[in-house]
Amino acid sequence: METATLTPIVQRGLRxxxxxGPFVPGEGxxxxxxxxxxxxxxxxxxxxxxxxxxEEHLITAFIGPSGCGKTTVLRCLNRMNDLIEIARVEGRxxxxxVDLYGKGIDPVEVRRRIGMVFQKPNPFPKSIYDxxxxxxxxxxxxxxxxxxxxxxxxxxxxxxxxxxxxxxxxMSLSGGQQQRLCIARCIAVQPDVILMDEPCSxxxxxxxxxxxxxMQELKNDYSIVIxxxxxxxxxxxxxxxxxxxxxxxxxxxxxxxxxxxxxxxEKIFTNPSEEGTENYVTGRFG
Amino acid sequence: xxxxxxxxxxxxxxLKGRRVDLKGVLFEALLLLALLLSLSILITxxxxxxxxxLGVLTERGFGFLTAGLATFSxxxxxxxxxxxxxxxxxxxxxxxxxxxxxxxxxxxxxxxPDTTFTRFINVNIRNLAGVPSIVYGLLGLALFVExxxxxxxxxxxxxxxxxxxxxxxPIVVITAAEALRxxxxxxxxxxxxxxxxxxxxxxxxxxxxxxxxILTGTVLSISRALGxxxxxxxxxAITGYIATGxxxxxxxxxSSFTTLPTVVYSYARLPSQDFREVTSAAIxxxxxxxxxxxxxxxxxxxxxxxxx
Numbered sequence: 001m002e003t004a005t006l007t008p009i010v011q012r013g014l015r016x017x018x019x020x021g022p023f024v025p026g027e028g029x030x031x032x033x034x035x036x037x038x039x040x041x042x043x044x045x046x047x048x049x050x051x052x053x054x055e056e057h058l059i060t061a062f063i064g065p066s067g068c069g070k071t072t073v074l075r076c077l078n079r080m081n082d083l084i085e086i087a088r089v090e091g092r093x094x095x096x097x098v099d100l101y102g103k104g105i106d107p108v109e110v111r112r113r114i115g116m117v118f119q120k121p122n123p124f125p126k127s128i129y130d131x132x133x134x135x136x137x138x139x140x141x142x143x144x145x146x147x148x149x150x151x152x153x154x155x156x157x158x159x160x161x162x163x164x165x166x167x168x169x170x171m172s173l174s175g176g177q178q179q180r181l182c183i184a185r186c187i188a189v190q191p192d193v194i195l196m197d198e199p200c201s202x203x204x205x206x207x208x209x210x211x212x213x214x215m216q217e218l219k220n221d222y223s224i225v226i227x228x229x230x231x232x233x234x235x236x237x238x239x240x241x242x243x244x245x246x247x248x249x250x251x252x253x254x255x256x257x258x259x260x261x262x263x264x265x266e267k268i269f270t271n272p273s274e275e276g277t278e279n280y281v282t283g284r285f286g
Numbered sequence: 287x288x289x290x291x292x293x294x295x296x297x298x299x300x301l302k303g304r305r306v307d308l309k310g311v312l313f314e315a316l317l318l319l320a321l322l323l324s325l326s327i328l329i330t331x332x333x334x335x336x337x338x339x340l341g342v343l344t345e346r347g348f349g350f351l352t353a354g355l356a357t358f359s360x361x362x363x364x365x366x367x368x369x370x371x372x373x374x375x376x377x378x379x380x381x382x383x384x385x386x387x388x389x390x391x392x393x394x395x396x397x398x399p400d401t402t403f404t405r406f407i408n409v410n411i412r413n414l415a416g417v418p419s420i421v422y423g424l425l426g427l428a429l430f431v432e433x434x435x436x437x438x439x440x441x442x443x444x445x446x447x448x449x450x451x452x453x454x455x456p457i458v459v460i461t462a463a464e465a466l467r468x469x470x471x472x473x474x475x476x477x478x479x480x481x482x483x484x485x486x487x488x489x490x491x492x493x494x495x496x497x498x499x500i501l502t503g504t505v506l507s508i509s510r511a512l513g514x515x516x517x518x519x520x521x522x523a524i525t526g527y528i529a530t531g532x533x534x535x536x537x538x539x540x541s542s543f544t545t546l547p548t549v550v551y552s553y554a555r556l557p558s559q560d561f562r563e564v565t566s567a568a569i570x571x572x573x574x575x576x577x578x579x580x581x582x583x584x585x586x587x588x589x590x591x592x593x594x
Contacts, residue, residue, distance in 0.1 A: 083478060085399055112481030122472035124491055134490065135480035182476070189480050 028055035031193055031223045032077055032114075037091035039072050039081065046072050047257035050091070052242055054193070059215060059224045061234035061265065064244035064280070069257020070227045073244070074195050077225065078114035079107040095193075112139050115191035119198040121178035123170030123185070128153075128162050131170040131181055135189035148188055155221075156184035157214050176207025183214065187222070194218065196226040200233065212237050231281055234265065241268040243277045335573075339566025350567055355549065360560030365568050368549035371443060371523070372512055372575075374538060375545060378447025379454055379511045384504050386451075387458025391500075394459070395466040396488050408463075415456035422453040423517030431521050441522025443543035449521050450514060454507040461503025465496040498590030505583040509576045515547040523548040546572045 032054040039046045047069035054060050054077075062070040072081070079100060081087040093100045100110055112135075123131050132149045141148065149166070153159040158180040162173070170181050179199055186194055196215075200208040215224055215237050228234050234241055242262040246255035261268060261277045272278045343350055346364075353364020390411075398404045426449030430438050438444040469492050477487035523544050544552070550572060553565040 078479075080475065080478065083475070108481050108483050111479060115481075116475075116479040118472060118475060118479070120472060122470075122476045124473065124476060125495055134477075134482075138480075138482050138486050138490075185476075185480060 028057055030054065031056045031096065032225075033092075033094045033097075034073070034076075035092040035094075037073065037076060037089065037093060039069070039076060040088040040090070041084070042086045044254055045256050047244075050257075050259045052259060052262045054223060054225055055240065056223050057219055058239040059219050059226060059237055060240040060242065061238035062225065062227045062242050062244060063229075063231055063234045064257070064260075065246060066229075067255055067257070068244040068246040070244050071197055072257065074197055074225060074227050075116075077193070077195055078111045078116055080111070080116060082107050112189050113191050114193040114195060115186035115189060117179070117182050117186055117194060117196045117199045120202050121175055121182055123173070123178050123181050125169065125171055127167050128170050128173070128181060129166040132184050132188045135185055139189050141190065152184040152188035153181075155187055155218070156180045157210065157217075158184055174207070176203050176210060179203060179207070179211060180214065183211075183218075187218070191222065193223045193225065196224060198227050198229060201229060208233070231269075231283075235269050238265045241265040243268060243272075243274075243280060245276055245280070335566045335569050337566075338563050339568070339570045342563045342567040343570060351571065355544070355552070357552075357556060360558060360564050363553065363561070363564045365546065365549050365571055367544050368546040368568070369571075370538070371446070371543040371545040371548075374443040374543060375447035375450050375518075376508060376511060378444070378451045379508060382448070382451040383455045383458050383507065387455050387507075388462045388500060388504075391459045391462035391466060392488065392493070395463050396484070396492060411456050411459050415460055419453055419514055420516045420520065422449055423520030425449070425452065426517060426521040439540040442541060443539045445521045446518050446523055446543055446545070447539075449517050450511040453514060453517060454511050457507045457510060458504055461506065462496075462500045465499025465503060466492060468499060469495045498586060501590070502583045502587040505579060505586065509579040509583070512545075512576055512579065513547060513572070515545075515551055518545055518548055519551070546575065 030053045034050050034052055037050040038048045050073055062074060064070055075081045076089055076093055077100075081089065089101055095110070095114065099105070124134065126134075129149055132152050133145050136143075136145065136148050150159060150163075153162060158177060161177060162168075162181075170178065173181060179202075183194075183199075200211050203211065212233065215226070218224060219239075226234075226238065240262070241264070243260045244257050245260050246257050248255055261272055261274045263273070267273075268277060269281050272281065278284075346353070350364050351369065352366050353362055354366050355368075356363040394404065394408065426445060430445040430448045431440055434445075438448065473491050473495060474487055477491050482490070522542070546568070550565060550568045553561050553568055556565075
């Protein structure tokens with residue numbers, strides 16, 4: 001059969017198989033599912049009615065203009081929004097079918113399984129070793145700590161650069177190294193999902209490329225959700241893309257984020273169903 | 287046709303010339319005057335004290351520090367009880383005001399929900415730090431000397447120390463809260479992000495990061511407590527002779543006391559010219575102690591201060 005006649009999603013799947021990657025959008029298991037998710041800050045509804053499924057071993061990108069609620073949605077997925085007192089969530093976020101906002105769910109346990117990498121690299125002002133070992137230590141993870149630290153740093157592609165200076169402060173590293181240290185710190189807790197909130201926005205292009213390469217390796221072991229302002233980045237790294245936008249709320253001048261379209265990255269960037277998506281990805285808006 | 291001036295000449299003509307900025311010069315002069323005036327007052331004060339007291343100190347040296355209070359002969363007058371009393375009262379500041387103040391600050395900054403009530407408390411703590419110290423003296427008199435007399439023994443070092451502890455408590459809370467607030471939220475998020483509980487985040491990351499700032503604040507509050515006179519006079523820091531020989535620490539705590547600033551006060555009230563010099567010498571000792579404590583605070587801050 002001519003490849004060209006296949007739908008993009010199948011083409012993509014074939015290419016993935018050729019690469020040896022077993023993960024195909026639409027075929028994997030759902031890790032996180034949002035259903036009619038709305039987030040309020042006080043009386044203000046920041047995002048409304050978000051429904052989408054995050055699949056296992058894929059990189060799912062959230063794109064959209066500033067203020068469209070991408071980060072807000074991301075922070076709901078591991079209950080980081082709990083730290084904001086006035087934040088309130090409506091709808092359902094389930095992780096392997098379990099309602100994350102259900103009764104008796106411990107946000108600390110949630111965050112051990114759904115880790116997070118932040119916009120600005122934020123290593124603890126401690127040694128590189130302590131940065132990585134803190135998570136496993138408090139989680140009570142069994143095993144040789146030196147080994148866990150080494151493995152995590154290797155997975156984060158940082159080991160060779162820091163193996164001789166594990167006792168030095170994490171703050172002494174360059175921005176890109178700090179962000180990889182944060183990734184190592186995150187995977188040291190052996191999470192299932194990694195949430196990345198614009199992980200490269202504070203980095204130069206070379207450091208960005210390293211993180212993007214790293215993400216491709218990490219997706220073999222983890223499911224990744226990344227918020228990015230950079231559309232090229234979303235197109236380069238992600239398998240699935242969700243496009244958010246902000247609509248003027250019913251009352252006043254504040255804006256509420258909505259999900260416009262969610263599909264394979266290829267579809268979103270080459271043949272989006274919604275005009276709004278097309279305008280955004282072609283640079284006519286936003 | 288006239289030769290038009292070159293561009294360079296035109297630009298030069300426009301850029302040349304010094305502006306006479308009279309107002310600016312005048313303003314600068316005024317500022318300098320303000321600085322010199324305040325400095326000169328300070329220097330005069332210091333010079334006066336040094337002129338009066340340095341003689342006594344150089345003459346008697348260490349002996350002045352170990353000699354007790356005396357009201358009849360200036361030659362034997364010293365500040366021993368003042369030093370001992372100041373140290374005794376500071377014990378209470380360190381043991382009470384520090385843990386209570388730091389604890390309250392950690393609660394307010396890290397645990398308390400941001401409600402109208404907590405904001406009300408915050409504002410009130412700031413107001414408490416501005417309450418004149420004599421008011422704390424009255425509180426100490428009513429509470430520690432009268433109500434708790436069975437425990438404190440009345441006008442004793444315990445009462446004095448407790449009064450000072452209450453006095454610096456708001457200062458400790460405010461400085462500790464500021465140090466905690468200076469810890470960026472990204473550190474807390476990082477901790478929560480790897481699945482730490484609030485306790486683990488506070489203990490492992492927030493407190494160590496804020497420790498230098500908290501330490502500086504507490505050391506500064508020590509120097510504040512060291513300099514207080516008025517509230518201690520109210521709770522009975524006596525101005526006469528007290529014995530300091532051969533007592534146990536508990537006995538000293540439960541007996542009459544005096545502190546360095548009250549020693550200065552009691553010497554200053556004596557009419558003889560000789561005692562003026564003794565007063566100045568005592569002031570020098572007090573200033574030296576306070577400067578030393580402040581210097582410790584500055585060194586600590588510079589050594590451990592962290593930039594984010």
